[in-house]
Amino acid sequence: MVHKHLSSEDGRGSAPGVQRRSSSTPRNRGVGMLIITAYGIFAVSATARALYQILVHFDDAPVAYLLSAFAALVYVFATLALARTSVSAWRAALVAVLIEMVGVLGVGAWTYLDPDLFDEATVWSHFGQGYGFVPLVLPFIGLYWLLSHRPGRDAPGAPSSSGMGAG
Amino acid sequence: MTLMFIIGTVVCAASTLICWVMTALRRHPADSSIISLAAVELFLVVYGIYAAVRQLGFDASIAGEAWEFWGYVFTALLLPVGVFVWAMIDKTRWSNLVMSFVGLVVFVMVYRMEVIWWGSATAPCAC
Numbered sequence: 001m002v003h004k005h006l007s008s009e010d011g012r013g014s015a016p017g018v019q020r021r022s023s024s025t026p027r028n029r030g031v032g033m034l035i036i037t038a039y040g041i042f043a044v045s046a047t048a049r050a051l052y053q054i055l056v057h058f059d060d061a062p063v064a065y066l067l068s069a070f071a072a073l074v075y076v077f078a079t080l081a082l083a084r085t086s087v088s089a090w091r092a093a094l095v096a097v098l099i100e101m102v103g104v105l106g107v108g109a110w111t112y113l114d115p116d117l118f119d120e121a122t123v124w125s126h127f128g129q130g131y132g133f134v135p136l137v138l139p140f141i142g143l144y145w146l147l148s149h150r151p152g153r154d155a156p157g158a159p160s161s162s163g164m165g166a167g
Numbered sequence: 168m169t170l171m172f173i174i175g176t177v178v179c180a181a182s183t184l185i186c187w188v189m190t191a192l193r194r195h196p197a198d199s200s201i202i203s204l205a206a207v208e209l210f211l212v213v214y215g216i217y218a219a220v221r222q223l224g225f226d227a228s229i230a231g232e233a234w235e236f237w238g239y240v241f242t243a244l245l246l247p248v249g250v251f252v253w254a255m256i257d258k259t260r261w262s263n264l265v266m267s268f269v270g271l272v273v274f275v276m277v278y279r280m281e282v283i284w285w286g287s288a289t290a291p292c293a294c
Binding site for chain 1: 232235238242246249250253254256257259261262264265268272
């Protein structure tokens with residue numbers, strides 16, 4: 001019932017005339033690897049930074065450091081979910097990316113409105129300014145990638161026309 | 168700005184540029200991309216040894232905190248290896264682009280290391 005043959009080794013031995021290489025590339029291959037790498041780098045750096053902040057000077061800015069830790073967890077979770085191909089991983093990744101988007105927009109706005117609460121920077125402060133605004137762009141790229149690679153949408157037919165523009 | 172920082176910047180920039188060019192030219196992970204990652208790793212090893220000598224020897228005047236500095240060194244050393252392994256999972260054109268991240272991120276990390284050690288990465292220092 002489910003088309004199980006849609007893995008990365010398609011088109012090698014069978015179906016000589018059919019050229020569906022790009023549409024059947026799994027979500028975690030090709031450009032997807034790039035997005036996962038970016039998430040992985042943020043997962044590592046945010047975790048390291050949050051650990052350092054919490055272990056060394058937690059008392060300086062507890063709110064900011066707890067948010068750092070939360071952001072780190074979201075990145076770790078998103079990285080793992082994006083790297084897996086199951087339907088539940090897709091849903092988990094979608095939730096993680098949406099939380100990340102709310103986080104960077106919310107914390108970004110918050111740091112402008114009430115700077116005193118954030119003496120120390122987090123990944124999401126000022127919309128990720130300290131990280132070249134990559135944290136602001138990343139969830140939108142992640143969301144676009146997820147919406148354009150829905151589970152079941154990779155099915156043999158054309159992967160298009162659902163009227164769901166990302167963004 | 169120290170000599171090590173300048174060398175690191177050049178190595179990282181070269182690696183990223185090579186990986187970008189190879190993304191356009193090759194449909195598989197290019198040898199030159201992989202060698203450029205190895206060059207970044209080699210630079211980091213030398214940077215780490217140099218920092219260790221500095222730390223243990225005569226001039227342990229670190230401005231920031233030592234274990235934060237070494238945390239950066241350690242994480243940076245893992246990065247080219249980790250990204251290389253990850254890039255090899257999918258041997259397509261995009262592996263080159265994945266590997267181009269190493270130069271960018273290591274540059275930022277070396278910049279941070281310089282700031283932690285000297286207090287500033289770009290100020291003229293006695294060296």
